[in-house]
Amino acid sequence: MSLRYSILASGSTGNSLYVESDEHSFLVDAGFSGKQMEAFFQHIDRDISKLSGIFVTHEHSDHIKGIGVLARKYKLPVYANENTWRAMDRLVGDIPTEQKMIFSTESVKSFGATDIESFGVSHDAAEPMFYVFHHSGKKLVLITDTGYVSDRMKGIISNADAYIFESNHDVQMLRMGRYPWNVKRRILSDLGHVSNEDAAIAMSEVIGDNTKRVYLAHLSLDNNMKDLARMSVAQTLQSQGLIVGEGFDLYDTDPKVPTILTAV
Template identity: 80%
Template sequence: MTLHFSVLASGSTGNAIYVENGEHSFLVDAGLSGKQMELLFKEIGRDIKDLSGLFVTHEHSDHIKGIGILARKHKLPVYANEKTWKAMDGLIGEVPVDQKFTFDMETVKSFGSLDIESFGVSHDAAEPMFYVFHHEGKKLVLVTDTGYVSDRMKGIISNADSYVFESNHDVQMLRMGRYPWNIKRRILSDVGHVSNEDAALAMSEVAGDRTKSFYLAHLSLDNNMKDLARMSVQQTLESKGIIIGEQFSLYDTDPKIPTALTAV
């Protein structure tokens, strides 16, 4: 049994990541409508009704829009920490009590041979957290929606095989763009989002001998572009002596098109 994943959708219009190990399959966030989510699953040859459960990172709408409808329709267990459950109250409709599970920050839940580790990030939500999937010696890290990558986070996520990693904005595009200043200030803050350059600096510190891939995720539609993100990340990594394609590869993600279902 091999760990596989697909970034079904990534960006400010909606986020969802699928992870499976042959024994269990999980969806991390469902920030699109139920109908859109079902179409994305068809594109990777999977069916939502076969999911083992849903994990929530935080309560922002681009991460939870489809959580309630999918949980109710397919009777799926939903895992989130207590503060996130409270913050989602009234946003996702009723989820039956027997489908609601608490997953505390900085703990591990095991599902057969799959261990899922939660860790806190710095974002303006109730208690935002992301996940590391461990399976038969393989390690998959999912981390977006953080204003910076702390030393504590780096310790938890270091030397993974694959990463889905935030590369949200180009600082110049954001500063010169149409957003009001209070929004710009939020994005640039320690509880906002990571820029292309800061993402690359963090990547250079967490990548290890076994690291094969980074998927650049949660790109802003207004303040970033795929080519720009990749170029900025690549240049910053090269300044640290890391050549893309030699140590690891960089991949794009998309708001509407899933990445291929890939082995970790």
Template identity: 80%
Template sequence: MNMHFSVLASGSTGNAFYVETEDQAILIDAGLSGKQMEALFKGINRDISKLSGILVTHEHSDHIKGLGVLARKYKLPIYANEKTWKAMEHLIGEVPLEQKFVFGMETVQSFGNLDIESFGVSHDAAEPMFYVFHHNGKKLVQITDTGYVSDRMKAIIKNADAYIFESNHDVSMLRMGRYPWNVKRRILSDVGHVSNEDAAIAMSEVAGDNTKRIYLAHLSADNNMKDLAKMSVTQTLQTKGIIVGEQFSLYDTDPKTPTQLVSI
């Protein structure tokens, strides 16, 4: 009666996340090529053709690159809100009408024994939203691609058993890096991405007694490193009185290698 999940890929080059229960198998985003997505599924010993559907968070290419290919090849239903559908339809190619479904903002849809709750984030896309997965009293949260974590978001995601949490950049690396200023300004803005330190502050405010796992996700290839992200988050949490390894553990994600399929 457990919920299992794997962060298949996470980073600037592509994102995909997998959740399953006894009778459901859901893919969230398909931000890598069709061949790469198939390889990722082999890496966790799962079959794409058995998916119940694909949920979309927003229309940026690192979240939908392989979406159309997979949906057409395996005849999979796609779920997204109306504004995201309008923004991405010309990017994913023709998808049969019977495979297109609307998943509204701030709603809950039930997929068999899995209840999925959508919530809005602050990102420069048409209507970006992420998801909370509820099953058998357990709660799993995916929150990346947001410029900040608002009080409204914190209330929705509070005290989950596990989080896939954006820790996109180190501010000093970003400021000193090779990106042009307009790109740096966009990343640092309220509709950009959350830094290591800001992610840790938000974690300290939402983690609860149930929280056991937090995965650091969507790390920038140019403006972050796994060890740096983990160190920064750990140190910031410590200033808030939270010792990593006691209340919960931190885990890496990777742009090419899926995390171990684990259960909560």
């Protein structure tokens, strides 16, 4: 038995993760139209109607745009904490009450042999939370949309087999870019997004012997580039004594193209 995943898309324009076991399949966020989400599922040769549920991280549009459409069309349960439900209720449209599931922050839900653990992050949303998937001794972590990675978060996500880790922006690109100062200040704040360097420093404290894959996720369209993110993260990790290619590797994510289905 194994856990498999595809990062359907990741970036400032939209985000979605697919995870499956032999018994169940899950979607985390759906930051695209229903039509685009269906195209992603065709790309990885999977059936949306077979999902065991959609799990929501927070109510920002790049994470929930297609949730209402998918929930209604395929009669799927949607899991989110109470504050996120309140914040996104009017944004996702009518979803039948029996499909609205409460998943509290810092709790665990079990689906057969898969345990899904939620944990809080620091972001300017109602009650943002991300997820750790546990299955047959393997551990897959999704952590984006946080202004920093606290010691508490590090304890929860440490020594995962695979990470989907925010590497949102290059600080110099952001500072010199076209965004108004109030937006730059928000991104740089503790309620914003982590930079390439800050992400790598956090990674250096959680990567362990089990870690084989680290995906750089939620890259800003305007303030980052894949090559720059990979280089910055690799250099910072090296300064902390971790060499990419020695035990673990770095991988890109894309705002439009899913990664191949990969076993944890």
